[in-house]
């Protein structure tokens with residue numbers, strides 16, 4: 275605007291009727307004004323477009339993250355522990371055992387298994403037929419139990435430990451049923 279005004283003659287200095295110079299300067303001012311409004315309009319349109327795109331990107335991003343967290347939340351979970359001399363045998367003596375030895379899973383659907391191994395040695399949940407080999411380290415860790423075919427599969431602890439427990443269901447043996 276100031277560029278247009280700069281070409282204006284000082285107020286009161288012009289002749290009573292508009293001179294050709296003054297008309298030309300007013301035309302120039304209108305052109306500048308029009309150009310400025312056009313520029314503002316284009317910038318505003320770009321701004322709206324960017325904000326619409328940003329909004330839709332954010333929405334997709336949020337929806338994706340929510341979808342992912344829903345998937346994690348809906349995953350099956352099981353918690354158990356393994357402790358030495360924790361389960362009585364037929365003679366009243368206590369033997370090493372998992373607190374849970376029978377598991378039911380859906381074929382192809384992973385189960386998050388959190389096992390607190392209170393022993394100071396490694397044990398395992400091993401079933402060659404089921405394709406399962408979970409090495410249970412001392413401490414609390416989360417493992418994935420995944421069976422890819424239907425069936426009832428016996429598992430054993432593959433690491434030499436309590437001899438009674440290694441040979442008995444409910445101690446260091448159990449079943450995984452996949453449906």
Ligand SMILES: [Cu+2]
Nearest residue numbers: 397431435446
């Ligand atoms: Cu064992």
